[in-house]
Amino acid sequence: MNEPVTSETYAAQLRRLAELTARVHEQREEARIWYEQQCAAADRAVAESADEVNRAEREVLAAREAQERVDAEVAMLVQELNARLGGGGRRAGAPPAPAPDATGDPVALLEAVRDLLRRTGQPGELPGNVNPLLALCGVAGAVLAYALGAGARALGERNDGDLAVGLPVLALVVTLLGPVLGLIPTRLIADRRHAVLSPRPVLVVVAAGLATTLLLLTLPLP
Incomplete structure (x- = not known):
């Protein structure tokens, strides 16, 4: 036959069970907090990525519009130059293609070309x-x-x-x-x-x- 458990042993087991239950509850709470923190961080990362994508799309759109304006201005300047040069095989031809290693502000460069055409176009x-x-x-x-x-x-x-x-x-x-x-x-x-x-x-x-x-x-x- 099994020997009866004393009250002191039973109380110790209850205390141990309570401690284990509290520890499990604490670990679950820590896991829940960690999970929520990870989800919040992931949401922030997704939001930041979405903002960066939107910003990049706006920059690409602005760059494309600027390129179109520059191309149109270059075409107009080349047309004006061809009109100044006239015939006789001295025409400048089609607008030049963009140089891959070009540097500098195209707006400033175009303004310099316009100023040069204005000065050369003035009759002496x-x-x-x-x-x-x-x-x-x-x-x-x-x-x-x-x-x-x-x-x-x-x-x-x-x-x-x-x-x-x-x-x-x-x-x-x-x-x-x-x-x-x-x-x-x-x-x-x-x-x-x-x-x-x-x-x-x-x-x-x-x-x-x-x-x-x-x-x-x-x-x-x-």
Whole structure:
């Protein structure tokens, strides 16, 4: 037969069972807290990852829009450059492809290119080495005007009535316009060289034309 358990032993067992139960409960509580902490950390990591993904998507979208703006600006600048260069095989061609190792702010680089095109597109003055050609234009204009005037006077002498009176007057007006007639080819020369018609070339042409006209008027008529 089993021996009966004493009350002291039974009480010790109850105390041990209570301690084990409390320890198990404490460990379960620690496990629950750890689990909740891990879940919260995982939720935070997921949220942070989602924010980083959204931020990266916004950055990619902004970069794509910036690239499109830069490409459009480059295409416009190349088109303007081709218009400046004109034909003759001097055209810049298609816009260049992006360089993989390019550095620097594209906005600043584009602004520098725009400033360069603005400065190169501003017309300058005709150089001084074209003065002989300008003087020749003035002489040619005066000679042409004088020849037309002489022809009108000769035609008036061969007629009578209103033509005999009007043609000499017309001949004088045409002759007096000789000094400025050379400005027509001078303007073409300036446009050809993408230059402005400043006072200096105008004075050269008018002075040469005026001197030629005075010289022709002082010559004795045949």
